[in-house]
Amino acid sequence: MQAKKPIILKGTRDFDAVQISQRNYIFDTVRQVYQQYGFSPLETPALEHLATLTGQYGQEGEQLIFKILNSGDFLAGVDRRSITADYKVLLPQIAEKGLRYDLTVPLMRYVAMHSHQLTFPFRRYQIQPVWRADRPQKGRYREFYQCDADIVGTPSLVCEAEILAMAYQVLQQLGIRHFSIQLNHRAILQGLVTLIGKADKENEFCMAIDKLDKVGRERVLEELESKGFPPAALEQLNFIFELPETNQDKLEMLNGYLGQVEVALKGLQETQQILQYIAALGLEDMPITLEPTLARGLTYYTGAVFEVKMHNFNVGSVGGGGRYDNLTDRFGVPGLTGVGFSLGVDRIYAVMEEQNLFPAYSAVTTQVMLTNMDSEAEQLALRIITQLRMQGIKAELYPEQGKLKKQLNYANKKNIPFVVIIGTEEKAAGKFTLKDMHTGTQQLYTLAELIAKLK
Amino acid sequence: MQAKKPIILKGTRDFDAVQISQRNYIFDTVRQVYQQYGFSPLETPALEHLATLTGQYGQEGEQLIFKILNSGDFLAGVDRRSITADYKVLLPQIAEKGLRYDLTVPLMRYVAMHSHQLTFPFRRYQIQPVWRADRPQKGRYREFYQCDADIVGTPSLVCEAEILAMAYQVLQQLGIRHFSIQLNHRAILQGLVTLIGKADKENEFCMAIDKLDKVGRERVLEELESKGFPPAALEQLNFIFELPETNQDKLEMLNGYLGQVEVALKGLQETQQILQYIAALGLEDMPITLEPTLARGLTYYTGAVFEVKMHNFNVGSVGGGGRYDNLTDRFGVPGLTGVGFSLGVDRIYAVMEEQNLFPAYSAVTTQVMLTNMDSEAEQLALRIITQLRMQGIKAELYPEQGKLKKQLNYANKKNIPFVVIIGTEEKAAGKFTLKDMHTGTQQLYTLAELIAKLK
Numbered sequence: 001m002q003a004k005k006p007i008i009l010k011g012t013r014d015f016d017a018v019q020i021s022q023r024n025y026i027f028d029t030v031r032q033v034y035q036q037y038g039f040s041p042l043e044t045p046a047l048e049h050l051a052t053l054t055g056q057y058g059q060e061g062e063q064l065i066f067k068i069l070n071s072g073d074f075l076a077g078v079d080r081r082s083i084t085a086d087y088k089v090l091l092p093q094i095a096e097k098g099l100r101y102d103l104t105v106p107l108m109r110y111v112a113m114h115s116h117q118l119t120f121p122f123r124r125y126q127i128q129p130v131w132r133a134d135r136p137q138k139g140r141y142r143e144f145y146q147c148d149a150d151i152v153g154t155p156s157l158v159c160e161a162e163i164l165a166m167a168y169q170v171l172q173q174l175g176i177r178h179f180s181i182q183l184n185h186r187a188i189l190q191g192l193v194t195l196i197g198k199a200d201k202e203n204e205f206c207m208a209i210d211k212l213d214k215v216g217r218e219r220v221l222e223e224l225e226s227k228g229f230p231p232a233a234l235e236q237l238n239f240i241f242e243l244p245e246t247n248q249d250k251l252e253m254l255n256g257y258l259g260q261v262e263v264a265l266k267g268l269q270e271t272q273q274i275l276q277y278i279a280a281l282g283l284e285d286m287p288i289t290l291e292p293t294l295a296r297g298l299t300y301y302t303g304a305v306f307e308v309k310m311h312n313f314n315v316g317s318v319g320g321g322g323r324y325d326n327l328t329d330r331f332g333v334p335g336l337t338g339v340g341f342s343l344g345v346d347r348i349y350a351v352m353e354e355q356n357l358f359p360a361y362s363a364v365t366t367q368v369m370l371t372n373m374d375s376e377a378e379q380l381a382l383r384i385i386t387q388l389r390m391q392g393i394k395a396e397l398y399p400e401q402g403k404l405k406k407q408l409n410y411a412n413k414k415n416i417p418f419v420v421i422i423g424t425e426e427k428a429a430g431k432f433t434l435k436d437m438h439t440g441t442q443q444l445y446t447l448a449e450l451i452a453k454l455k
Numbered sequence: 456m457q458a459k460k461p462i463i464l465k466g467t468r469d470f471d472a473v474q475i476s477q478r479n480y481i482f483d484t485v486r487q488v489y490q491q492y493g494f495s496p497l498e499t500p501a502l503e504h505l506a507t508l509t510g511q512y513g514q515e516g517e518q519l520i521f522k523i524l525n526s527g528d529f530l531a532g533v534d535r536r537s538i539t540a541d542y543k544v545l546l547p548q549i550a551e552k553g554l555r556y557d558l559t560v561p562l563m564r565y566v567a568m569h570s571h572q573l574t575f576p577f578r579r580y581q582i583q584p585v586w587r588a589d590r591p592q593k594g595r596y597r598e599f600y601q602c603d604a605d606i607v608g609t610p611s612l613v614c615e616a617e618i619l620a621m622a623y624q625v626l627q628q629l630g631i632r633h634f635s636i637q638l639n640h641r642a643i644l645q646g647l648v649t650l651i652g653k654a655d656k657e658n659e660f661c662m663a664i665d666k667l668d669k670v671g672r673e674r675v676l677e678e679l680e681s682k683g684f685p686p687a688a689l690e691q692l693n694f695i696f697e698l699p700e701t702n703q704d705k706l707e708m709l710n711g712y713l714g715q716v717e718v719a720l721k722g723l724q725e726t727q728q729i730l731q732y733i734a735a736l737g738l739e740d741m742p743i744t745l746e747p748t749l750a751r752g753l754t755y756y757t758g759a760v761f762e763v764k765m766h767n768f769n770v771g772s773v774g775g776g777g778r779y780d781n782l783t784d785r786f787g788v789p790g791l792t793g794v795g796f797s798l799g800v801d802r803i804y805a806v807m808e809e810q811n812l813f814p815a816y817s818a819v820t821t822q823v824m825l826t827n828m829d830s831e832a833e834q835l836a837l838r839i840i841t842q843l844r845m846q847g848i849k850a851e852l853y854p855e856q857g858k859l860k861k862q863l864n865y866a867n868k869k870n871i872p873f874v875v876i877i878g879t880e881e882k883a884a885g886k887f888t889l890k891d892m893h894t895g896t897q898q899l900y901t902l903a904e905l906i907a908k909l910k
């Protein structure tokens with residue numbers, strides 16, 4: 001048999017002990033803060049019926065769902081004529097399952113399934129991987145973790161304020177600085193397109209304006225013109241590119257321009273209310289900014305939308321969310337509104353690496369290695385290693401008898417801080433030499449002393 | 456749009472807060488013991504190239520790998536004639552990725568990819584889900600977690616002993632009783648078929664004998680006869696059904712029958728050595744039993760094999776493993792031998808539920824809920840909730856203003872132990888009523904007292 005080159009799938013990653021410890025530092029912090037805000041954990045399976053996953057992410061998103069080929073003879077029962085046609089005709093006949101694309105749709109499926117038993121408002125967090133059949137590139141993966149928190153079943157704007165405060169506290173606890181939390185409202189965006197007489201082109205408007213901080217004002221206006229927004233109409237929007245500093249001044253200005261546009265009113269009032277709730281929470285340094293050009297891609301948002309953006313660090317948003325209505329309608333459970341937030345672990349990881357925020361190396365590693373010089377020493381080592389472990393000490397015996405140098409070399413490479421040497425002298429004295437691998441010093445101990453020293 | 460019924464995929468599960476806390480209790484215990492034995496964590500992606508996954512699990516296993524349909528137009532470039540043929544011809548043309556089927560093959564891919572940087576012997580543990588396209592039934596899932604530990608790169612039998620001791624300690628730490636750890640060696644099985652002149656039928660022999668504890672001696676013998684083992688030959692094997700009690704007596708008996716069968720000698724010696732190492736570890740109560748009929752399904756084992764079996768609890772094995780040689784050969788890295796062990800979390804969960812071993816309900820839940828009677832109380836609540844959280848107290852504000860009864864009812868259903876009531880009196884006094892939801896008692900506190908009480 002010819003050897004295959006061992007290759008990992010593009011866009012996926014292995015994580016070693018150091019990376020796992022760093023990622024767990026992020027997960028643990030997120031979990032802790034989410035719990036402080038009263039959220040309970042939920043986990044859902046990686047596999048869902050395609051019927052659950054589709055119809056939710058738009059055409060572009062849907063193409064990025066990984067589809068699972070039906071098991072066994074997937075062509076049995078397939079109309080053979082449809083096989084030679086378009087792949088889109090064949091697809092639903094040979095694939096009925098897909099991989100989780102985000103954590104919101106599984107939540108909706110769960111809430112709809114259990115709507116009679118759950119206590120509403122339902123607060124859940126979920127930290128799990130999702131999969132997207134995206135073209136892999138720097139910083140974009142096909143398998144990555146999301147950390148979501150949602151409150152389902154109440155229109156209360158206290159929830160928006162709490163979720164934004166929570167996002168702020170996670171980042172603060174991780175030591176991340178130089179970011180702002182942008183807030184907007186779908187109704188404000190609707191108000192803007194209505195103001196310029198293009199209420200029917202809200203989607204095109206959002207898609208273009210959303211790129212403002214990436215491509216700049218000129219190119220956004222160019223795109224809008226090319227999409228059929230007349231220059232004269234666009235001129236009426238100049239004010240959104242020249243907003244004052246404070247949220248209160250911004251709101252006043254928006255009220256001035258949109259105060260007569262009825263669809264905008266709900267957005268203006270709710271935004272005002274959310275900002276007041278945030279103020280009441282007393283998190284003085286929270287960098288929340290009203291940003292009327294923030295649109296967020298996902299079409300299912302219906303109220304407030306928000307996004308965490310890093311300054312001077314080209315990583316996109318590290319998290320975002322918003323309010324959605326009626327996401328469980330299609331599962332036969334109407335009238336539920338919810339608001340949620342999702343943190344992207346990989347982008348947070350990138351920021352923390354760049355800002356040097358991980359605590360000193362804390363990967364899981366063996367604390368002490370016992371050398372293995374000969375059969376007699378091996379017997380002795382086996383006897384004491386059980387006692388070390390019983391005391392909670394992470395210990396391993398070098399599994400082969402052989403040269404001390406090779407064994408110390410192994411301990412060195414693995415960053416094991418202590419080595420116990422059991423040689424002729426030690427056996428005679430009934431003691432053990434403990435070598436500190438950093439300082440190189442050695443000392444003779446009884447077993448009890450050894451345990452005390454290592455604990 | 457017609458509503459779809461919200462359904463979860465058969466063989467997969469959602470986990471709520473209680474189940475997650477119970478499962479984490481298992482994961483944390485496993486992780487802690489594995490680390491005490493000097494293993495470091497590794498995580499690999501859920502998706503692998505099918506070329507990596509195939510050729511490893513036998514034909515039956517291979518059919519159970521979930522295959523991912525290629526993205527986009529998966530029929531582009533496919534020879535249209537092959538489409539109408541057998542699905543096996545089409546399959547490799549439209550699916551190049553699969554879901555992780557176990558944790559051993561990804562480990563081999565990882566070790567082969569990094570063989571120049573890794574320090575051998577390489578000890579890693581891995582706790583991740585795997586997926587199998589099995590027919591779902593009670594206790595058998597399509598998505599389930601495995602907890603693997605492997606030592607790669609040394610033939611030392613100390614590793615077998617340590618891994619078996621580790622499995623014992625995990626189960627002991629979880630409080631599980633009434634199990635035995637069965638040990639056998641592939642060379643002993645080879646010896647048995649050679650003894651009866653059927654060395655060419657080792658696979659058929661192993662498949663039949665492996666079912667002994669499920670179907671009993673009679674039916675095993677029937678199956679063997681039907682597979683072409685003559686009754687006279689099988690009679691020579693009577694002794695393996697009538698073994699003495701102790702491992703030492705069993706070994707002597709096996710030595711008596713197989714001492715002249717050359718292929719068996721390595722197995723007898725190594726088994727003896729492993730038992731001696733285990734004795735040296737001093738874990739007196741460890742229920743290790745030599746079981747010459749234990750075969751283990753996976754064809755890649757080449758040395759010792761082992762399995763943890765529960766007494767009187769029909770759950771199959773809760774874990775198993777063995778030594779394998781040359782698993783990285785096919786990736787162009789020859790000569791590596793390894794030994795590993797895998798614990799099945801779902802079976803352990805079932806045993807622990809049955810034996811009532813989970814610690815008292817410890818799901819993550821809000822510690823205190825603040826009521827929300829009117830706007831003024833809401834403002835006050837928002838101000839103090841931040842301070843409660845800063846002190847690490849899990850707190851939530853009921854998000855809607857409304858009847859106290861409804862709010863207390865919510866707290867009750869969610870098992871929230873304390874509720875802070877902020878009414879007219881409380882506002883006047885600048886204090887807060889803390890209601891203990893279990894006893895029903897209420898008391899007035901200042902904020903400082905409240906924090907002290909809740910911490």
